[in-house]
Amino acid sequence: MTTKLEMYKTADNSKITTWFKAAPVSALPENGGACIKYKDLQIAIYKFSRRNEWYACQNLCPHKMQMALSRGMIGSEGDEPKVACPFHKKTFSLKSGQNLNGDCAAIATYPVKVEEGYVYVGFED
Amino acid sequence: MTRIVVIGNGMVGYKFCEKLRASAPASDFKVTVFGEEPWPAYDRVHLSAYFSGATADDLLLAPRSWYEEKDIDLRTNELIVAIDRDQKTVRSHTGVETSYDKLVLATGSGAFVPPVNGVEKKGVFVYRSLEDLDAIIDFGKKNAKSAAVMGGGLLGLEAAKAVMDMGLDTHVIEFAPRLMPRQLDEAGAAILKAKLEALGIGIHLSKNTKQITGNGKLTGLDFADGSRLAVDMLVISAGIRPRDELAKGCGLATAPRGGLVVNEFLQSREDKDIFAIGEVASYQEMVYGLVAPGYEMASQVANQLCGKEVRPFLGFDMSTKLKLIGVDVASFGDPFGEAEPSTSIVYENKTRGIYKRINVSKDGKRLLGGVLVGDAAAYGILLQMTQNKMPLPPDPEDLILGARGGKEPAGAGVESLPDEAQICSCENVSKGAISNLIKIDGISKVDEIKSCTGAGTGCGGCMPMVNDLLKQQLKAMGKQVKNVLCEHFEYSRQELLDLVKVKKIKTYDELLNRVGKGDGCEVCKPAVASILASTWNELIVKQDSIQDTNDRYLANIQKGGTYSVVPRIPGGEITPEKLIVIGEVAKKYKLYTKVTGGQRIDLFGARVDQLPDIWEELIHAGFESGHAYGKSLRTVKSCVGSTWCRYGVQDAVSFAIQVEERYRGLRSPHKLKGAVSGCIRECAEAQSKDFGIIATEKGWNLYVCGNGGSKPQHAKLLVTDVDSATCLKYIDRFLMFYIRTAEPLTRTATWLNKLEGGLEYLRDVVVNDSLGIGEELEREMAFMIQTYACEWKEVVNNPELRAKFRHFVNDTSGDPTVSFQEMRGQKIPAS
Known part of the structure; x- marks a missing residue:
């Protein structure tokens, strides 16, 4: 397990080789996030219950290298879904991964799908 | 050249x-x-x-x-x-x-030093330069308990504020029969005198100082009428030369x-x-x-x-407005109505300490001048009306009484001023110059107006008008000037709190559905969570995903992603048995321990999955949550008080425990800290707290709205010599009024600074019950006290809630990236 940023690369929906069965839907809080372990990676998954959408990104906040994004509050800026790191409230788009309120590095995002009560996260292995 | x-x-x-x-x-x-x-x-x-x-x-x-x-x-x-x-x-x-x-x-x-025998004695100072001030501070700290200021004019009262801030027993001596004789009339000066006396300043009028007594160092003053005043220090501020x-x-x-x-x-x-x-x-x-x-x-x-064309200098308006020791005082135009025949309109309210007088020309068409004490909000506009010879409304008394019967007062707003009206007299900035900046240059912030024009950078007296002008101009341009929480709620915190109460809304989602839009954000979620907790006092982890991370996991997140744990130790009093339990728990879970500034013990380095186990043991030993993670009451610090201390006059520890247990768990716009000191020595540092209680021989003095932090501010004295029950009643009202009206994440000190009317208004609401909401506030507080429950006890006993305390949802291991190193025999996060 590592906190190295280079480990996290945005996965393109069209190039997914592995759909990892992460957790049952019931394990995730409504309108909130949780962290899953996939190999050496920590991935934050968010359930936007209000718009029935799912997002996933690296758990590592690039600002101060803290494993914390899954514990952040989620919400929207305009239409853009976002998460705020609990440490210093840096916000990141969950679509593009861009830092919305500063000039931190972008975070890696991953596609999510839900099938038969389970959440799957896509990786390009 | x-x-x-x-x-x-x-x-x-x-x-x-x-x-x-x-x-x-x-x-x-x-x-x-x-x-x-x-x-x-x-x-x-x-x-x-x-x-x-x-x-x-x-x-x-x-x-x-x-x-x-x-x-x-x-x-x-x-x-x-x-x-x-x-x-x-x-x-x-x-x-x-x-x-x-x-x-x-x-x-x-x-400084003008009057020819009085003994001005050369040690302990006599003038108030003029920074060097004078250094000498005053140095002498006052070492050698003085009391001080007199000679001179009851503008500068003298400034000097009185300064020595009062040093904690000295303060007296003001004025030769004339009233304070500020050049600016105020008799009635206005009497109100000012009463206000200053209420703050504990001795006011001595019609006093002609005959000599300064003392052998080498002054010991007092002898007056021509035969009376004397014993003081350790004298500051002369009797005019300028x-x-x-x-x-x-x-x-x-x-x-x-x-x-x-x-x-x-x-x-x-x-x-x-x-x-x-x-x-x-x-x-x-x-x-x-x-x-x-x-x-x-x-x-x-x-x-x-520079060869520019200039207007000749033909005298200058000596109108002035200032805050003297917390009291607004203003004098403008011809304050005494003596320069030409005139009629005066006077409003006086002795209970609230307000005096307003305007002098109107005989034909009733022009404002000539006036005096304001206690409430000088109208100063800017009244001065403008005087200087610009603007027409008066049909009922000129509206200008000082406000319109009655629901009408806006005619011509009393900044919008009615001509463009050439001077807004800032220090920097000579006109209304037109500021308006153009907003209309043409698109400036929308007060700070930008200040830096572009210099307005408000001198005495600052024009800032309320600059603010009003900005608001009014932006409004006229159709720009939103409403104070809103964020893009998801078009309401202020106070409005949302009212909506929650009136519509009986108990969840964030319901509030967002009914009065908001979008998906919320990191600003409105914790703000609404705080409102809901301050209104319904339900277990906050039931809506865990709207809480900031500390409230979500009921612990303080620290570097490396672990949490710290703070059990409540009310008043800082703890038995040896409980101290041992804390030590044993810390040892078992290998936690770093440190004594906090709030007289309790912080245990650092707990993984999120360890938190419920740690708390199970602490609760078993009789501890409860210390709410160190919440925007809520933290601690009520105390000194040891009269039980042990030879100086103590009241039992500070018992009262601190009572107060801390009364308000434990109370969620508020920001964190709250309190303290109780057992005597005037103030070892508990109560004057740096949101509410501070200091024992007197007769009861307690209650101070409010202080804080430490990056901009420290001393708490202000709200009431003196009250008994314990009255003290609690006023704290109940004060805290609830703050919870109701403050913006999110605003400490009480900042809240008071922005509160219109300041401390006087707060005292009116809390002590004099001027809004008639005293009992309502007490009822709301009683509800919060009755419904208090320890959050950790509920989590520990609820398997469903307990299950949320894990790092991965698909693996039982803790965060593998957490690592520590050692320093002075304890662990700290690995760097």
Whole structure:
């Protein structure tokens, strides 16, 4: 397990080789996030219950290298879904991964799908 | 290149340099400035801030580097002792001679010391320069418990505030039968006197000081009427005397009451190359002892030298508004209505300490002047109406009473002013200039207006009008000026709290569905969570994903992603058995331990999955949550009090425990801290808390709205000598009123600073129940107290809630990236 940023690369929906069965839907809080372990990676998954959408990104906040994004509050800026790191409230788009309120590095995002009560996260292995 | 020498580097001398450099290229004028003090020019108007912690650097109008950048040769610590008008040179005390083409005298004034026997005694000071202040502070700290200020005018009351801030028993001595005799009429001065006396300041009027007594060091004052006053220190602030000795020395005419005689172009009568500005200038036997006329003179002379057209100086309006020891006082135009036949309209409310008087011309068409004490909010507009000879509304009393019967007062808003109306008199900024900045340059922030025009950077008295003007202009342009929480709620926190109560809304989602839009964000979620908790007091982890991470996991997140745990130790009192339990728990879970500033113990380095186990053990031993993670009551610190301490007059520990247990878990807009001290020595530092209680022989003094942090602020005295039940009642009302009305993440000190009417208004609401909501606030607090439950106890006993405390949802292991290193025998996060 590592906190190295280079480990996290945005996965393109069209190039997914592995759909990892992460957790049952019931394990995730409504309108909130949780962290899953996939190999050496920590991935934050968010359930936007209000718009029935799912997002996933690296758990590592690039600002101060803290494993914390899954514990952040989620919400929207305009239409853009976002998460705020609990440490210093840096916000990141969950679509593009861009830092919305500063000039931190972008975070890696991953596609999510839900099938038969389970959440799957896509990786390009 | 014209050589300009400026003698004096005070506020007016500095303003001259600023205006000259702003109006002409630096290559036109070689500027040399002499200042006798060691510092560059500083803000003398706010000198008393020096006593409440401002440093000399904070008060500087510009740093030394500014003078370098502007190519101004600033020579501090250099006193000019002579002017040679034939050679056109000045000589300094070191003997150095400097030539000039134009000479500007800005030497200001010194303190006027009345000829009283004994002024040379130790412990007698004047209040004028930073050096005087250093001497006062030094002497006051070591040698004085009480102090008298000689002089009940503007400066004298400023000085009184300063010595009061030092914690000294304070007295003011005035020769005239009323305070501020040049600005206030008898009734207004009486209200001011009552207000100052309520703050504990002794006011002694009609006192002619005969002699200062004491053998070497003063011990008191003897008055001509035979009475005496025993004090350890005397600060003389009885008026100013222009520093015109240089003018006299070179044969220039000076006025009988001091000051270099100048014409309407501020030139000496005898020598057209010598100008005088500020308090050293005497125009038609008048010396202008305020900063605004000094600034006007400075820019007038700067403009003349640059060859610009100037208006002759024909006197200056001496209207003034200031906050004296927390009391608003204003005087404008002709305050006494004596210059021409007039009628006065007077409003007086002795209970609330408010006095307002306006003088209206005999024909009822113009406002001539007036006096405001206790509430000077209308000053700006009344001054404008006077200066611009604006037509009065049909019922002029509306101007001071407000419109009755639901109408807006006619012509009383900033919008009714003409564009040429002067908003900032210190910097001479007109309404039109500010309006254009907003309309044409698109400026929408007060700070930008300040930096572009200088408005509000002098005495600051015009800031309410600048704010109103900005709001009104933006509104006229159709821009949103409403105070809203964020893009998801078009309401302020206070409005949302009312909506939650009225519509009985208990969840964030319901509120968002009914009155909001979008998906929320990190601003509105915790703010609404706090509102819901302050209203319904339900277990916050039931809506865990709207809580900030600390409230979501009921612990404080620290570097490396682990959490710290703080059990409540009310009043800082703990048995040896419980101390041992904390030690054992810390040892078992290998936690770093540290004593906090709030008299309790913080256990660091717990993984999120360990939190419920740690708390299970703590709760078993009788501990409960300390809410160190919440925007809620933290601790009520105490000194040991009368049970052990030989000085204590009340049992501070017992009362602190009672208070802490009363408000434990109370969620609020920001964190809350309290303290109880058992005597005047104040070992619990209660005056730095949101509410601080200090024991007296008769009961308790209650202070409110203090805080430490990056901008420390002392708490202010709300009531004195109340019993325990009354003290709790007022804290109940105070806290609930704060919870109801504060913006999110606003500490009580900031809240009070922004609260219109300030401490007086707060006291009216809390103590005098002026809004009639006292009982309602108490009922709401009683509900919070009754429904309190320890959050950790509920989590520990609820398997479903307990299951949320894990790092991965698909693996039972903890965060594998967490690692530690050792320091002084304990662990810290690995770097």
